[in-house]
Amino acid sequence: MQNENKLIDKYGRRFRYLRLSITDVCNFRCNYCLPEGYQCDSDRDFLAVNEIQTLVRAFAGLGTRKIRVTGGEPSLRKDLTDIIALCANTQGIDEVALTTNGFKLQSKVQSWQQAGLTSLNVSIDSLDPRQFAAITGHDKLREILAGLEQATALGLKVKVNAVLLKPYGEGQLHGFLQWLKTTPLTLRFIELMQTGDNQTFFNDNHVSGQPIKQQLLAQGWQSVVRPNTAGPAEEFWHPDYAGRIGLIMPYSKDFCASCNRLRVSALGKLHLCLFAEQGLDIRPLMQAGDVAALQQRLRDLLGQKDASHWLDKGYTGATRHLAMLGG
Incomplete structure (x- = not known):
């Protein structure tokens, strides 16, 4: 296959993974993302199914093999099942993933x-029901864990996302480690990221994943080789545990060197990075149903992608909060 049928940037990174937001609305009030709840600050003119179909066909034709549907909370869209089916039935798409808070799981x-x-992927920041409710604003941990069991029984590959927060420290890690002894899924600890509206919270609560990585290695955990459609997590396994642990550490050296994903917002804007200065409007081509023109536009815009997100320098771009683009 020739390079014009692939998405490759000027740094030689190939993009096989699309993160597609279908709404920025969320019904949780996580203290690190939307502590005051969802505030409607757009027309909520979210992508229609036919626009999504054009987008997915364009990306698939350029070598994208994995699509992750995100939000906000994607299950708040009544046509989520139709969107999943559309992605799954597009030639070239091998994996269809969903990130959810588990409310409707x-x-x-x-x-x-x-x-x-x-x-x-289901967001669960604590296995303590009281802590979970304090973080999210919802006392739903028991129901979400039951939904996880259903998902595993159905044969889905299941991962749990937990944001590392300083107040919970060792207790957060210990509780999840005990759980993974008998629970056959992957838990990913995600470093808290600074966004446009969480400066004070970030300063008070950010903790690095590097000490956890060193602790895991000292306890006999071993690295897992990542497939080329995998996300940014470093994953580890241990013979005495049914589950695995992943660490997403965006402040670590060379984090962006293995970037393989692009993002499209629920309003039809291409984000070359979670922390890009702005979204790039590609919606008119999606509305026109012009797959070939959209592919050319994607190739052209990819030339603007930077080498790094520059988070370590305090740069947050246009990302006010993570619900805007689903992380």
């Missing part, structure tokens, strides 16, 4: 799996 996971969902 119990009632919807079977229909998502039947539509073609292959993997699921």
